Structure formats: C-alpha cells, structure tokens
Amino acid sequence: MSNYRDNPQAIAALVDQDRVHRDLYLSDELFALEQERLFANTWLYAGHTSQVPNTGDYWALELAGKPVMLVRQPDGCVRVFYNRCAHKGSRLVTDEHGNTGKFFRCPYHAWTYKLDGAPLGMPLKSGYEGTRLTECESGQGLVEVRNTVVYRDFVFVRMAEEGIDFDSYFGDVKQAINNMVDRSPEGRLTVGGGVLRSIIHCNWKMYLENINDTVHPMSTHESATQAAKSVWATHDADEPKPMAMEQILPFGAGYDFFDKMGGRVFANGHSILGVNFSIHSGYAQLPEYEAAMRAAHGEQRAADILERSPQNSVFYPSLSVKGSPQAIRVIRPLAANRTLIEAWSFRAAGAPEVLFQRAMTYNRLVFSPMSVVAHDDVHLFESMQRGLAANGNDWVSLHRNFDAAEIGQGTVTTNGTNELLMRNQFRAWARYMAPASVSASATST
Template sequence: MQPVSLRSPSRWTPESLRALVEPDRVHRDLYVDPDLFELERERLFAGAWQFAAHASQLPQPGDYVTLELAGRSLLLLRQADGSIRGFHNRCAHKGARLLGQPSGSTGRFLRCPYHAWSYKLDGSPLARPLQAGYEGARLGECESGRGLQELEGLRVYRDFVFVRLLAGGPDFESWFGEGLRAIDDMVDRSPAGQLRVEGGILRSEIRCNWKTYLENVNDTVHPVSTHESAVRAARTVWQGHGESAPQPMAVEQILPFGAGYDFYDAMGARVHPHGHSVLGIHFSIHSGYGMSEDYRAALEAAHGPERARQVLEHAPQNAVLYPGLALKSSPQVMRVIRPLAVDRTLVEAWVLRAVGAPDLLYERGLSYTRLVFSPMSVVAHDDIELFEGIQRALHADGNPWISLHRDSRGDDAGLLGQPINATNELLMRNQHRAWLEAMLGDAP
C-alpha cells in the first residue's frame, strides 16, 4: 500500500534527520516542526505495529470498532468465524465513511450511507443499486469492484489487537520481542487468563507533542518536584492516623508519589530494541498493594505456584511498547498515546478487568485512572501544565537542544536488555534511537 500523502519538505534528507538525534541530546524540531510530524505519520506511525483495540470490545460477529491512526480512518470487524479483520473505513465507491460511531454492531453486512453499496463482513462486495448500469463497465477490473481495502497487517496477541498500515519492516514478534511479556503480566493476573475492557475509556487532548508525553512515562525524577503539592495534600488528609491504620485507596495510591530520588533510582529499569522498555523491574510505587490469600490461591491453581509468584511480585511502574502504548499490570490500566498534530496529543486511559480476580483489582484501576490520568485530577493537571508550557517554550530563541545526558557514558548499546538505574535517561534516548531508525527506513 502506498502512503496516503507525503508532504515532507526536501530538507528532511537522511543526513538532516540524523543531525536531529545525537547520542545524548535531540533537537527541538522533533517537537515543533509540522512537516516533520507529517513525515512521522508516514514512516513511523504507519510502519510500526500499534495497539488498535481489545478483542473484548467486539464480542459478537458484526461488532466493530473504528479509530483514526496515522491520518487513516480504520475499521476493525468481528467475522462470522470469530476472527477479527481490519479495513480502511471507507466505501470502495466514492470513499464515504462507512461507520461513524466509535463502536457498535453492523449486523450481517455493511451498507454505505451515501449510495447504499453493501459489503459482506469479510469486505467483499455484496450488492449495489442499479447493478445493470455496471454491465460492460470496467468495475470488475478496478480496485473499487473488489470491495473494501483490508489492512496490510493485523495481529491479535492475547486479545490485544495490533495493526500495521504499511507492508515491510519487522514482523510482529521481531518488533515487540521481550516487550510482549508486559502484556503477559497483565493477562496472567486473571485466573482465567482473560481481560475485559470495562468502565469506558477516559480521553484527554493535550496541547503538546506526543514525545513529551511518552518521555514522561519513563521519567522518575519529575514526581519529587512536579507532584509535591498532590503528595502534601494526601499527607494532610491522612495525618494523625497511625502507620498501621488501613489506608483509603486514594491515599494508598497518591502517597507513594512522594518517595525520594533514591527510591525511584533503585526501582531499576530495562530498555529493549525498537524503543520498548520496562520501568520498575525491582519494585515500584504499586508494589505495596495488598492481595488476598484466596486470590493468590486462584492464580496458583491457574498458572502454577512459580508463575503466580512472578505475577504478584512483579508490579512495574510502566512498561512502554513503542511508539504509543504504556501498561501498568498493577493496577491493571494502560494508556494509549495517539498523535493528532505536532502540538496536539490524544491520551486514552483504559481500565481492564481481570476475569475471575477480586473486584478490588478493578476498583483500583478505576480509582487510579481518576486520580492520576484525568486532566482534572490532583496529579495530571500538574503534568499537563508543564507539557503545554514546554510546547510553547520550545519555540523561543536560544538553546535548540533537549538534554538527555544523565548517565550517558557511551555504553548505551551494551545496556540493551540489562538492568539499569531507573533515573537513567537511556530510557528516553532509547525511544529517540527507535524514532530515528523508523524515520530513516532503508536509507543508506
């Protein structure tokens, strides 16, 4: 499939792209140049494997989910045989959008609202008005006569649906590699080995570049200063209670943000090829959440004692599947980062219910999403104010470089897959190397 458009200026040659990403810093053009953003959509976001939906959103044949990805309107559709297929959400006749709602059921076939061309669930043509008018015409030799255009790549991994818009590049397993273990850690918190999307999806549009938000997912230095007021408020509410007193869920989730630099540094991290990473390989602010013995026994019965122990003891701060997915196996939430423009980013917060697990796990996810990811929360409004301020300030004259120097000593390549300290900005440098890799493609 050829890209829909490519409006990048000629100045973005392989040489000029390489000049933007140095071993320990990146140029501000990555965050503010609109033409570079258009090039990102065609080379990075259309060529990478990206999360699109969860299979639990499409339980029955004919159920669908629509989304916008890299400037394309897409449609995921449950088939009669139970499989999921993906199509471009446009009629083969004149390009009208077939389905306009975020999700729903189309029944046993699809019908265009413009001229009533209809299609089977597999995208093949079903019927057209005035069929006799096409006799002797070349429609059968044209793409329009073949039905809906199917996506180049679609993979369902443990009910997580990923798509790739362009052919070529690494296959699914090669792209994600060890990053897929983050999904395993989420799914295996269910004794049934199954997750469901529940509670809706919290969507926030932020006036900043998507890289600013994604870098912050791996930034363990900012909570000490950025979220000081939120932690102070939680401490004020809870003051006077003994250390052994059971904490309300909100207090349990906010107070750990106030841990010091030593705590965050010692939680550890790993980076993997293609920009993926795990933050909090030893412990995290989520490690103190209590679990019942009945739940532990249910996991042991389902997965075996050793796997149950691994699942319960491993609670990373964040696992990033580059370029747009951030997972928290505890408290079973994830964020999907969808770039809209060079200075606008849509962030989706999803809550996943672990089937067969206590309701407490699901309630934690709902509470954490409200407290931390809602733009009106006591945490996110601090971040958003800073993100949008960064976007404005980067246009100012002066130093054009973004510093990523912390713990940069020329040994980054040898640290792939190895434990590192969690305040190491290799977590961000690794994302930018993946960015450059995707942007260069096959360039010499």
C-alpha cells in the same frame, strides 16, 4: 526552514547521542513524515477484542492518520479494515462503535459489503455491466489491514505492507502483556468502565518520554503528595489505607526509591520501568485471590506474576501498560502540538472486583482531565511546548547517566532515573525516520 522530506541526513542529525533537537517537538513537517515513516511502519495498538464481543460489532478509530475499524467476524475472529467505501471513499461508519448487523451499508450510495469486506450489492447494478468495475480496486470491496496480530486479545496493526514482523518488533517486552493478562486466573481480560480521554496541546513524544521520567514526581506533583501526606498524618500508621491513599502516597517516595526501582530498555524504543519494584508494589494483599492464582498457574508462575508490578511498560510508539493496576494508556498523535491520550481499565476474569476498582481508581486519580496529578503534568507539557519556541538553545538535554557503551547494545538493565529509557525511544525514532542515514550516534539501543 529545513526540507526534511528529502534530507534524511538532516533528520538523523536531530538525534544526538545524549540530546535531541527541538524540531522533533515543533515541526509540522516532521509530524507529517512521522505518519508515513514511523507510525505506518511500526506496530500500533488498535484495540482489545473485548471491545467487539459479538458478530457484526465494530470499533472505529484512526491510526497513522488513516480511518480503520476492528470488526468481529462470523467465525469469531477480529479483522481490521480501512473505514472507507470502495466507491467514493465515504467512511462506512461514523460512530465510534456499534453493530452493523450482517453487512456494511455505505450511507452515501448504499453500496453494501459483507463483514469480511467482500462486495455484496449496489443500486442500479445493471449500469455497471460491461464496465471495468470488476477489474479495478473499487469492485474488489473493502481493503483489509492485512498486517494484524491479536496477542492475548490485544490487537496490533502495521499499516505498511512490508516491514518488521510483530514478534521481532516487540520481542521480550511482550512479557508485560503476559503479566497483565495472567493476573486473571482464567487468563482473560475485558475492557470495563469506559475510557478517559484528554487532548493535550503538546507533542506526543513529550508525553511518551514522561512515562519513563522518574525525577519529575518529587517537584511536579509535590503539592498533591504533600496534601495527601497531611491528610494521612491524622490517621494511625498501621491503619489500612483507602485505595486512593494507597495509590497517591508513593508518588512522593523520593529520588532514591525511584532510582532503585530500575529500568530495562529493548530494541525498537520499548522499555519496562520498575523491574525491581514500583509505586504499585505495596498494594494490600488479597489471600483468596492469591490462592486462586496459585491454583490456576502453579506456585512459581503465580509468584512471578504477582511479585512483578512494573511502573510502566512502553510498547513504542503508542501504548503504555500497567500490569497492576490493570490499566493502559494509548497515545494518539493528532498534530505536532496536539496529542490525544486514552486511559482504559480492564477487568480480570476470575479475579475479585477490587482489582478492577484499583484500575478505575488509579485512572481517575492520575489520568483524568480533572485529576490533581494529571493537571500538573498537562500544565507543564503545554508550557514546554510553548517554551521550546524560545531562541538561544535548539537542544533538549538527555544527558543524565549517559554512557557511550550503551550505544548499539540490545537489552540493557539500568537504574530507574537513567534517561537511557528516553534516549532509547529517540534512537528508534531516528532509525525509522531516516533509515538510510542514521549515524552511529543514533543507533538503536
């Protein structure tokens, strides 16, 4: 067994220029290192400000294996704190969300903290007089995750104290969030309809690379699309499609369609799939909404927003955004072979309700644990996780459309079936996991 912790060269060797080693999916040791080196040093999606609308509202979750909470402050801003009492380490809140009132109170010894994390009070306060409590960390209050950025109401954090700044890390891929938010004539989104959660017994990288895999729908989802086509064949060709049909039929569009939709990769593992068009480009027109968009944004900007419907935009390593329908998936790694997937829908302020219904319908149709589409994917992800334990071949192929000239480039636009979008993710993985020894073959695109 490799000792990866003390051997950055061995980690770098796991990512070849056109393939990756199976240990990336199987190794518990690598997963532990990912928490320290990848997830802690990159910018992770934490939540949306609409999830904490009122003063004292909190939203608790884990990032990079650490408990944190988003907290709405009296001045209206949202701050992120580690969810642990400074006294003995108990989590301050155990519910996923709620309102704490004007202060936090630890359930263990009743130490209290202001909403900004400052210490407020404790039982038997006189017992601490003359001690060193005020000089040590326990007396300073809650620890804030200081590297927090709220971008268009999307909250991102970098757990590490030092590292790449937000704008440099995401660069031009931020345009995917702009496109999503600006579909609201008022430029504002709110989370709606709850969340769909699935725990899949596979490595998180399997799920994330599949988001950019445009070759699998024709085989993986063949039964679902064929069933939909059979049902729709009984209707007139010019009959308006129900929303579910409008969304599922394009999954069977064929290799040529997916290849021509195009893709673009950015530094640090990010990507946009469907830069030309996507399965979401053919949704029914909404004249009144389009007029509202032109009034809000102007003719050209409205056209730019509405004509761009990318398939998936990946904010590596934790978020995938769909501008239309307005939905996101959040990847929450739990173990080397367990991944939590969250699917969220958004309501666009000032837009017709049908946009929100598209998001809700799409998430239920494609990402629900009971979905005929998700069921196909989950079966294969878990099959892959087990299959990679087989001997005789230690490598996973990423050869399709490989070109040595892609190595070391910045933003690259390519065809939609090119596995460059996946190779780009793994090159970023190698750079964060083995920063001192990444070979030329593993340089980020």
